[in-house]
Amino acid sequence: MTAPQTVTVEGHRIQLTNLDKVLYPATGTTKGEVLDYLARIAPVLIPHARRRPATRKRWPNGVQGQVFFQKNADASTPSWVRTRRIEHKHSTNDYVLVDDLATLTWLGQTATLEIHVPQWQFGRTGDHLPPDRLVLDLDPGEGAGLAECAEVARLARPILQGMGLEPVPVTSGSKGIHLYAAIDAGGSDQGARPSSAEQVSAVAHELARYLEAEHPDLVVSDMKKSLRGGKVLVDWSQNNGNKTTIAPYSLRGRDHPTVAAPRTWDELDDPDLRHLSYTEVLERVERDGDLLAGLAAGHLSQLEPTPEHMARFERLETYNAKRDPGKTPEPFDSPEVAASADEPSFVIQEHHARRLHWDFRLEHEGVLVSWALPKGEPTDPRQNHLAVQTEDHPLAYGSFEGTIPKGEYGAGEVTIWDSGTYEKEKWREGKEVIVTLHSERRGSRRLALIRTGRGEDESSWLIHRTKDQPQGGQPVGEEPQEGSTAPPEEAQVSAPGVTVRLSPMLASLADRGEQRQLAADGTGSDAEWAFEMKWDGYRALAVVEPGPDGAPAVRLLSRTGQDMTATYPELQALAGQVGDDLPVVLDGEIVALDAQGRPDFRRLQRRTGAVDLMVFDVLQVGSRSLVRVPWEERRQVLEKVVEAAAPVHVPPVFDGDLDAAMSTSRRLGLEGVVAKRRESTYSTARRSRQWLKIKHTRMQEVVVVGWRPLHAGEPREDERRVGSLLLAVPGPDGELRYAGKVGTGFSDADRKAVASRLTAAARKTPPLDGVPRVEARYARWVTPKHVGEVEAAEWTADPTTDPDARLRAPSWRGWREDKAAEDVVVE
Secondary structure: OOOOEEEEEOOEEEEEOOOOOEEEOOOOEEHHHHHHHHHHHHHHHHHHHOOOEEEEEEOOOOOOOOOEEEOOOOOOOOOOOOEEEEEOOOOEEEEEEOOOHHHHHHHHHOOEEEEEEOOOOEOOOOOEOOOOEEEEEEEEOOOOOHHHHHHHHHHHHHHHHHOOOOOEEEEOOOOOEEEEEEOOOOOOOOOOOOOOHHHHHHHHHHHHHHHHHHOOOOEEOOOOHHHOOOOEEEEOHHHOOOOOEEOOOOEOOOOOOEEOEEOOHHHHOOOOOOOEEHHHHHHHHHHHOOOOHHHHOOOOOOOOOOHHHHHHHHOOHHHHHOOOOOOOOOOOOOOOOOOOOOOOEEEEEEEEOOOEEEEEEEEEOOEEEEEEEOOOOOOOOOOOEEEEEOOOEOHHHHHOOEEEOOOOOOOEEEEEEEEEEEEEEEEEOOOEEEEEEEEOOOEEEEEEEEEOOOHHHOOEEEEEEOOOOOOOOOOOOOOOOOOOOOOOOOOOOOOOOOOOOOOOOEEEEOOHHHHHHHHOOOOOOOOOEEEEEEOOOEEEEEEEEEOOOOOEEEEEEEOOOOEOHHHOHHHHHHHHOOOOOOOEEEEEEEEOEOOOOOEOHHHHHHOOOOOEEEEEEEEEEOOEEOOOOOHHHHHHHHHHHOOOEOOEEOOOOEOOOHHHHHHHHHHOOOOEEEEEEOOOOOOOOOEEEEEEEEEOOEEEEEEEEEEEEEOOOOOOOEEEEEEEEEEEEEOOOOOEEEEEEEOOOOOHHHHHHHHHHHHOOEOOOOOOOOOOHHHHOOOEEEOOOOEEEEEEOEEOOOOOOOOOOOEEOOEEEEEOOOOOHHHOOOO
16 A cells, blocks of 8 residues: 555645555556546536535445445544535535535545535525526436437437527436536526426426427336336436436446546437546547536526426427327427517417418417407407417417418418517406517507406407507508508617617528428529528627727627627627628627538537638618618628628528529538528517528438337337337348338327238348347337338438448338339438
8 A cells, every 4th residue: 555645735735545545446446546537627527516515425445345425524524625504304414515626636535436416506605596507317227228318318409409408418427318408597687597496307307208208119207117128217306406416527436437428419429329437538628628618607598497488398288189290381399499588479370261360379488379360450449359269389380371281270371460579568367468569560559358258168358459559550451551660679789879689580490392482483683582501500690899999899699699709709800801880780600610611510519729700691780770671682781891701701692593502502511501582671589481491301211120119118018009110221232231210200190000001011030130129129020021211310320331320310201102122222
């Protein structure tokens, strides 16, 4: 044994003993090496543990010896170690706070390998602050592993993003994956901040239930071990104020010295994904920094565990029950559509159904509360109109226009008659609503809705145009009178001279009908639509305005209003590349380019090298607001205002049709294209169908080689419905090889029909090798003769050379009755 050593760390003397004791026999890792790791990892570990009560797991005799689970700071704790007291139901404990390197070093000396902390912090005076992060623990059951956890993480990501959260994955170092997302613990002017761990837990629990309902063959939210075979438990309970999670960058007390390590999303696509050792983590941090830095950097976003977010799972049940996503183009609850950041929205849609009527919808508590107006909006305060309350609609419906097919609920043509924001004067649930609508198209007007029905007729309301009206309003059914104007835009920021709302216009995802329309639009300046490349980066509004010294300065704002100016100092170059008529407000994308000049989102996330700004719109020049100016005219102004030179670029509008634009985008390694209606004005803070994004997807014919029942492996197993299909494509030698599984894109009727079809082709043994054990479990094998088609984002590797290539995020499109198995080729 080495002799004890006394070291001074941050002014505190600590005696280190038994530095050569082996704590991890499998690798020979000693206590001295553990202390070295803690000293080197401290700058990134401490921010994620600071001011949180630490529960410690100690292995004084190594990981093969006894483990000591310790909460209380006992008599051996140095006096300089910070602690905070928590009174539990049956005990009172003084918890250690891992706030500094000295404390972390002392913990290493006591052979503390694992540090577990909750999702909340102590305030400066010892009070318990609200949770500042949400965590989901993706825990694989028997027969599942990291690959399945990664798949669930990818499914959860867009849902969290739709809640305004940006999750970051962490391989736990033990079995599964943790998803962390920062939430605002500092409050908001709206009062919509989490007030308790119970509220955050409730949101996480609903999210887990939703994932289980959507992917029952992969996800379980119930803690019972009997239900977890071959599945991933989405453990939401670690958001409880009394629960803890292994701290990021903490070692694990397992056979090998693995670490709870933050990972990139690209890494989760690696079929060889595994847990990382402490030496690998040190190398990564030295190279890439802390991938989880945003979790402790002022909090990235704000969670609202209020009815607004709960509505995504509860209030749309009736809407979803009446519609089949495979048969109607109407939007369903979309993770890309978030509640309005400031004033709530309204929309009035003209609906040529069996009878013409208008649908009046108000954004409220995360949904569009809806009424059908048979005679439209009243034009006279002396005459009220009938309003029939209908089911709540998802927020995405606010931008919906299209044809609902014959035979479907609400069949007919839907167009947007009016839309904008509203001020809420009164909202008595189920009784009375008074609002003032604000619309660029029809001005402002004050309306009241009053429920008149009782008992079985509770849906009957009346809509009333009040006598007191703001100026400039026009009712539905009347065009604005000559000379009338919409109200002036309201300034949203304190910057002198800036009059536009500093919140970007958002594009909607084009459906197949819209893509066909865009493809047929033609080319040139006479075409209705123009095409721009879609850049893979961070959306930003750039404001060039006089700084404190009078010289032009650049301010960068994210899509959610976060100030990014200090993060990208190189983009101050923009100040010298616009004219003297200030302020100038520009819209664009911050990107990090690789050696070939293509956007690389991983470089941007890691902040590797300098960034560039791709500018594609202008909202204001001097005192002139351009938001009501058509896109084509704004584009001409943009090209005159900005003198493009690296790092600021004005990418050209694509001179060609949609097919050519998509081909160019694919060749350049971009996400896709954005189609913009040439006559479109700039709708701030709204997602519009005047801008449509078209992303690259791949169609692939596949041979079905097996299927897994819905609820496979559970007592309630349903042999009559398909949970997922196991797919194959021919390899270079012509033999079938496994290509992955597909479990989305099916209606409930589809699941029954597919199971019925495949039962007739059943066989006892798999028709090919290479199906992963976890996916082969509970599989029903079939003769490989049925051909289907899926839509997928891409392959995980080159399918012509890599036998382990899999289809990434496939969605079922249907059977190809015109194809035989031998006709299938890799696209």
